[in-house]
Amino acid sequence: xxxxxxxxxxxxxxxxxxxxxxxxxxxxxxxxxxxxxxxxxxxxxxxxxxxxxxxxxxxxxxxxxxxxxxxxxxxxxxxxxxxxxxxxxxxxxxxxxxxxxxxxxxxxxxxxxxxxxxxxxxxxxxxxxxxxxxxxxxxxxxxxxxxxxxxxxxxxxxxxxxxxxxxxxxxxxxxxxxxxxxxxxxxxxxxxxxxxxxxxxxxxxxxxxxxxxxxxxxxxxxxxxxxxxxxxxxxxxxxxxxxxxxxxxxxxxxxxxxxxxxxxxxxxxxxxxxxxxxxxxxxxxxxxxxxxxxxxxxxxxxxxxxxxxxxxxxxxxxxxxxxxxxxxxxxxxxxxxxxxxxxxxxxxxxxxxxxxxxxxxxxxxxxxxxxxxxxxxxxxxxxxxxxxxxxxxxxxxxxxxxxxxxxxxxxxxxxxxxxxxxxxxxxxxxxxxxxxxxxxxxxxxxxxxxxxxxxxxxxxxxxxxxxxxxxxxxxxxxxxxx
Numbered sequence: 001x002x003x004x005x006x007x008x009x010x011x012x013x014x015x016x017x018x019x020x021x022x023x024x025x026x027x028x029x030x031x032x033x034x035x036x037x038x039x040x041x042x043x044x045x046x047x048x049x050x051x052x053x054x055x056x057x058x059x060x061x062x063x064x065x066x067x068x069x070x071x072x073x074x075x076x077x078x079x080x081x082x083x084x085x086x087x088x089x090x091x092x093x094x095x096x097x098x099x100x101x102x103x104x105x106x107x108x109x110x111x112x113x114x115x116x117x118x119x120x121x122x123x124x125x126x127x128x129x130x131x132x133x134x135x136x137x138x139x140x141x142x143x144x145x146x147x148x149x150x151x152x153x154x155x156x157x158x159x160x161x162x163x164x165x166x167x168x169x170x171x172x173x174x175x176x177x178x179x180x181x182x183x184x185x186x187x188x189x190x191x192x193x194x195x196x197x198x199x200x201x202x203x204x205x206x207x208x209x210x211x212x213x214x215x216x217x218x219x220x221x222x223x224x225x226x227x228x229x230x231x232x233x234x235x236x237x238x239x240x241x242x243x244x245x246x247x248x249x250x251x252x253x254x255x256x257x258x259x260x261x262x263x264x265x266x267x268x269x270x271x272x273x274x275x276x277x278x279x280x281x282x283x284x285x286x287x288x289x290x291x292x293x294x295x296x297x298x299x300x301x302x303x304x305x306x307x308x309x310x311x312x313x314x315x316x317x318x319x320x321x322x323x324x325x326x327x328x329x330x331x332x333x334x335x336x337x338x339x340x341x342x343x344x345x346x347x348x349x350x351x352x353x354x355x356x357x358x359x360x361x362x363x364x365x366x367x368x369x370x371x372x373x374x375x376x377x378x379x380x381x382x383x384x385x386x387x388x389x390x391x392x393x394x395x396x397x398x399x400x401x402x403x404x405x406x407x408x409x410x411x412x413x414x415x416x417x418x419x420x421x422x423x424x425x426x427x428x429x430x431x432x433x434x435x436x437x438x439x440x441x442x443x444x445x446x447x448x449x450x451x452x453x454x455x456x457x458x459x460x461x462x463x464x465x466x467x468x469x470x471x472x473x474x475x476x477x478x479x480x481x482x
Contacts, residue, residue: 032070039066067092069111072119089115090141112141178255178292179213186216192280193248194273195264199223202257203236211257226263235261239289241281248277250285253292260292308382310360311367319381319389323435326379326393330429337429338400340390341442342370345421345454347386354417365414366422373407389439397428401459408457421455430462 072089093112116138167188186198199215210227212219226232231244235251236259242249243266250262262285269277306318314322323339330337344350344366351359363386370388374380379391392400404424411421425445429438445460452458 030070030074032066032073034070036067036070069115069118072115086116086119089119093141109142113138116141182214183216186214189262189284190216190264192284193264194267194269194277195248196267197265199226199263200252200260201227201232201263202255202260203227204258209258213255213257213260223263232261232263241278241285243278248281250281250288252285252288253290255292262288308367311364311382313367313371313388314379314381316381316383319379319383319391320435322379322381323391323438326391327429327435329393331431333394335394336396336399338392338395338397338426339429339438339442340392340400340404340424340426340457341383341439341446342388342390342404342422342424343446343450344386345423345450347420350416350418350420358417362414362416362420365416366411366420369410369414370407373410375403378403389442397426397459397461400426400428401457405457408455423449423454424457425449426457426459428462433462 072086089112093108167185182200190196190198197216197220199219200213202211202213203209204211212223215223226247229244231242231247231249235242235249239251241251246266248264248266250264252260252262254260264281266277306315307313308315326337329335344362347359347362350362363382367380367382367388370380370390374390375392377393381389381391383389390400390404392403395403404426408422408424412419414420423446425442425448427438427441427445433441441460441462445458448460449456449458
């Protein structure tokens, strides 16, 4: 940039200037510029050999010094005053310190100061009285370059951190579960925090149980001791980012398991990197707190919409979705599937006698007993009123009847104003009926259990059982006539 701006100005100023031309200075300036261009061409050639389509020339330290010296010598060669010769040097150094890396900035500043000193000497600097202009330019160059470089670096760093933080938020927010989102975002979080190891913990409201939600890249032995650190407790209590034992501890909001803390093992840092990591940690923690709290709230609403408010069991909507999924798995795996409908016996009379509060208490007690004694694969739902529904995957009609009978025998253990029983209707799926037909079939079996005296289980096989029937025996061979 400095060359493209300064060269036309130097040529125009040289044409209009009447001082004698200094041929040696021009020749030396042309030689320096030639060396700089040759270095740039060499860098471009090296990068092109690596197969890059767009070559971004990295200015080497020698090319920087040579280009600045060449511009200054060219200015002196055409007879311009020293001030004009030093101006492109200052412009070039300021530009390079703003866009270059640390090594390039240092080389540009040192080289710029050396060029200012050399040009001043060539121009005839021989006494202290002539030091004013060179010293002013040197101070102006150094101060402007350092200030401008810091502003650009801070804004660039903030922009990069902000972009990566947005990627983290998108990864966490777009995942089906919070744990999956954190796992996807771990590498990006490590980039922001300059960490080589990450782990996320959640502590429940009692403060006693701590759950590890995820780790990156792998679990290490020291992870298990982290929840016992005083800094871990302090981070959760204060809700502020903390640092201890070369680790950063970031409170990142709440989940179903409790309040979460992201613990990052930091790589060795120094100088401005520490401040950058602190700034990135604060920004990342703030973004994750907002996201996880919102996600936890939405998950809570979604979960509540799928559960019965009184009993905490699955509601009818969740039952139908679960039943459809069980049907699909049964078809895929060629396994049996059964459904049971349950109705509390004489519940209306119980409700009228002891009141609705007692009735609700009975429903909650029965629901808790059913859920506690159901198998892990079963789905228990409140169908409506005093009716419940069991979905029993991988279970035939006889197995479903036996499983439900075991639960029915425990009805007397539920605390109630008087002993309560329930009736059950069980059916199996034939592989073709839809959810409505299957539930109607179980309801028909329940009606028969009620009609036969209640407190019993009635099993009703599907009317159109699609299970394969055994193949008929082959016909006997025909007798051969004699």
